[in-house]
Amino acid sequence: MGTALLLSSPAALPLLNANWPHWHPTVRQTAENLRRDLRQNLAQSANQPPNPPDAPLPTEAFAPFAMAVDREMRRRxxxxxTGLERYRHHPYQRDIDDAPTVWCEGATRLLEVGQTGKPVLFVPSLVNRGYILDLSWRKSLLRWLAGLGGDAAGGGGIRPFLLEWGYPGAVERGYSLSDVVAGRLIRALEATCARAGGPVxxxxxxxxxxxxxxAALRRPDLVSGYVALATPWDFHADDAAVAQRTAALINPFDPVMRMLGELPVDAVQTLFATLDPLLAYKKFSRFAAMDMASDEADDFVALEDWLNDGVTLPSAIARECLTGWYGENTTGRGEWRVADAPVQPQALRCRSLVIVPARDRIVPPASAAALGTALPGATVWQPSLGHIGMVVSGGAKAKVWAPLREWLLEGN
Structure with a gap:
């Protein structure tokens, strides 16, 4: 998409010079201003009055501008x-190993990051690897909470457990969300509580x-607190039409899902790309300007490697998420059910915290804030960070990590 946008610039030039009448409203004024400036510059250089507003510019006057556009297009x-190629050849590799596995079932592993402190079980998404929370020696929320890692100052007191869902195998490809929540997650929660000696x-x-x-609603005896980090709830709170268009994107992949039993990683990445089709162009353009030997470049590569280490989604789960959550807003309408039981935030009785990143472009803040409203007595924070930035950016420690640690330690 980024390349297509750049290469479309020369194709648009004749339309600009022909006073094209169908510019999109967001660029119409810019096009009119540009034509006006070109007419005025030509008139000044020729010491003549400007051409009429609807008259095309002479070729000799328009050619230098067209050449300038071409040069800028090639530069961008x-x-x-260049940024894309430098990323592909960058030498950085993840500089920490996964924490020890203390329980496993099928493709899923339970990792224990710390040995002492208040036990906390972190549950990531099914479509991305959980190590975004344990990304690198310098960018690990979990190791900081445990007082470990390369920048542990101020952390500690928490005993984090991380659930790594793994890549779906033959068993997991037949799973529904009920199988995940009422089955595997509950068993992982039981294993965590057994190891921790009580609720988590x-x-x-x-x-x-x-x-x-x-899981918390099904087994409240095992849960002492609940925290939602950038978690969608009302999928139609921000823009119902956009959510429904996202749901419709599953249709072209239906034959593939029927054949493979899962939604492939490339299809999942395509769905995410629709949220910002020019994201790759923008971020790799920024990367090209970085010092390749800097910590900043290492952090970029660490995050990009994680983004490209996606996980396939079992077909039944993909349909339930896209058609149910996005298309029908079953969560926001109170109609989402796990093993025939409704998932109703109003029924949660433990203390709860909802963190809504104000600059989130993956989960609209209004969607995540709706969960804070639905949970009785929930504390709601809105840090000025993005969806991923809330756990790995330069401002994450001050705005999320440290306050989260204090909240976790306050609980009984």
Missing amino acids: LDRFL TLVGYCMGGLLALG
Whole structure:
């Protein structure tokens, strides 16, 4: 999409010079201003009155501008492709190993990051690897909470457990969300509590917050607190039409899902790309300007490697998420059910915290804030960060990590 946008610039030039009448409202004024400036510049250089507003500019006057547009297009395209190539050849590799596995079932593993402190089970999304919360030596929320890692100052006191869902195998490809929540997640929660010696706080990130909520409602005896990090709830709160268009994107992949039993990673990435089709162009253009030997470049590569390490989604779960959550807004309407039991936030009795990143472009803040409204007595924070930035950005420690640690330690 980024490349197509750049290469479309020369194609649009004749339309500009022909006073094209069908510019999109968001660019119409810009096009009119540009034509006006070109007419005025030509008139000044020729010491003549400007051409009429609806008259095309002479070729000799328009040609230098067309050449300038072409040069700028090539410069931007070169910067984008340079950034992409430098990423592909960057030497950084993830500089920490996964924490020890203390329980597993099928493709799913339970990792224990710390040995002492208040036990907390982190539940990530099904479509991304959970190590975004344990990304690198310098960018690990979990190790900081445990007082470990390369920048542990101020952390500690928490004993984090991380659920890594893994890549669906033959068994998981037949799973529904009920199988995930009422089955595997509950068993992982039981294993965590057995190892910790009592109830734990559940922290769900993005889609993981919905899964964790379903588990907390089914087994309240095992849960002492609940935290939702950028978790959608009312999928139609921001723009119902956009959510329904997202749901419709599953239709072209239906034959593939029937054949494979899952929604492939490339299809999942395509769905995310629709949220910002120019994101790759923008971020790799920025990367091209970085010092490749800097911590900043290492952090970029660490995050990009995680983004490209996606996980397939079992077909039944993909349909339930896209058709049910996005298309029909079953969560926001109170109609989402796990193992025939409704998932109703109003029924949660433990202390709860909802963190709504104000600059989230993946989960609209209005969608996540709706969960804070539905949970009785929930504390709601709205840090000025993005969906991923809330756990790995430079401002994450001050705005999310430290306050989250204090909230977790306050609980009984």
